[in-house]
Amino acid sequence: MNLNGNNILITGGSSGIGFEMAKQFIAAKNKVIITGRNMDRLENAKQKLGDVTIIQSDVSNPDSIKELYEQVLKEFPDLNVLINNAGVMSTINLQDHNLSANELTKEIDINVKGTIWMNDAFLPLLKKNKNAATVMVSSGLAFVPLPISPVYCATKAAAHSYTLSLRAQLKNSDVKVFELAPPATETEMLADFNEEDMKGISAMSVQAMVADFLKGLSKDKYEICPGQSSQMKFMSRYFPSFILKQMSKTVDRMHAN
Numbered sequence: 001m002n003l004n005g006n007n008i009l010i011t012g013g014s015s016g017i018g019f020e021m022a023k024q025f026i027a028a029k030n031k032v033i034i035t036g037r038n039m040d041r042l043e044n045a046k047q048k049l050g051d052v053t054i055i056q057s058d059v060s061n062p063d064s065i066k067e068l069y070e071q072v073l074k075e076f077p078d079l080n081v082l083i084n085n086a087g088v089m090s091t092i093n094l095q096d097h098n099l100s101a102n103e104l105t106k107e108i109d110i111n112v113k114g115t116i117w118m119n120d121a122f123l124p125l126l127k128k129n130k131n132a133a134t135v136m137v138s139s140g141l142a143f144v145p146l147p148i149s150p151v152y153c154a155t156k157a158a159a160h161s162y163t164l165s166l167r168a169q170l171k172n173s174d175v176k177v178f179e180l181a182p183p184a185t186e187t188e189m190l191a192d193f194n195e196e197d198m199k200g201i202s203a204m205s206v207q208a209m210v211a212d213f214l215k216g217l218s219k220d221k222y223e224i225c226p227g228q229s230s231q232m233k234f235m236s237r238y239f240p241s242f243i244l245k246q247m248s249k250t251v252d253r254m255h256a257n
């Protein structure tokens with residue numbers, strides 16, 4: 001994929017990985033739109049990024065996606081790249097019954113339904129434009145779960161599986177289907193995890209992770225697994241019980257609380 005001259009929509013671009021993607025794509029001479037739920041955070045991102053379009057939009061709300069699509073169609077009819085990056089992660093004790101039904105599954109609404117709905121809305125436009133691509137941001141945790149975040153990991157496994165099917169179904173179209181499976185990356189998402197949770201895991205800098213992503217895109221590498229993510233995939237395939245046992249250690253801390 002060409003890394004310049006694109007019109008790129010990044011969901012969840014007000015912080016972390018999405019923000020850094022926007023920064024690196026703008027530097028490479030692409031037109032970038034970022035979305036998020038919170039307008040203050042988007043305006044703050046715009047101040048830092050400069051030449052970016054911000055649109056308030058919630059991927060877990062189909063009406064909000066429809067409004068976003070209509071605005072993009074009007075203002076950016078040449079949109080050729082969609083990056084499904086918006087996501088949330090929670091630790092959930094499955095033995096606790098304190099969460100409401102909506103809270104328990106909100107990660108599914110955002111990480112899975114949001115991605116499927118966004119592709120459904122934007123694929124017809126992507127198909128009309130040259131050099132089109134859609135990107136799913138899954139996780140190294142798509143390959144092996146971190147059991148203290150059970151719903152999150154299930155959403156990322158779903159995103160990985162969905163990407164394989166989408167790629168197969170679009171093989172006769174000109175739309176390329178990429179998956180970025182980041183390893184632990186230094187963003188706000190990891191802020192809730194304490195030192196014990198992160199034992200043995202070295203979080204990658206967001207700048208280096210996104211640089212690996214752009215390199216993978218430029219080489220048309222359809223599944224991009226930077227840093228420890230490729231090890232997670234390898235271990236899950238060849239040593240599944242061992243890696244799951246390692247990843248399950250933090251459950252003891254959760255139950256001790």
Ligand SMILES: NC(=O)c1ccc[n+]([C@@H]2O[C@H](COP(=O)([O-])OP(=O)(O)OC[C@H]3O[C@@H](n4cnc5c(N)ncnc54)[C@H](OP(=O)(O)O)[C@@H]3O)[C@@H](O)[C@H]2O)c1
Pocket residue numbers: 011012013014015016017018035036037038039041057058059060084085086087088089110114137138139140181182183184185186187188189190
């Ligand atoms: N950081 C890691 O270690 C790591 C590892 C593997 C995969 N990932 C994945 O990478 C992606 C980005 O994560 P991050 O680490 O950059 O997290 P982050 O810093 O918390 O950023 C998440 C972004 O998503 C937006 N967002 C959340 N819910 C949304 C919704 N319903 N609609 C639209 N935007 C929404 C947030 O803005 P608002 O809150 O204002 O909406 C924010 O801009 C996620 O899919 C995550 O699962 C992260």
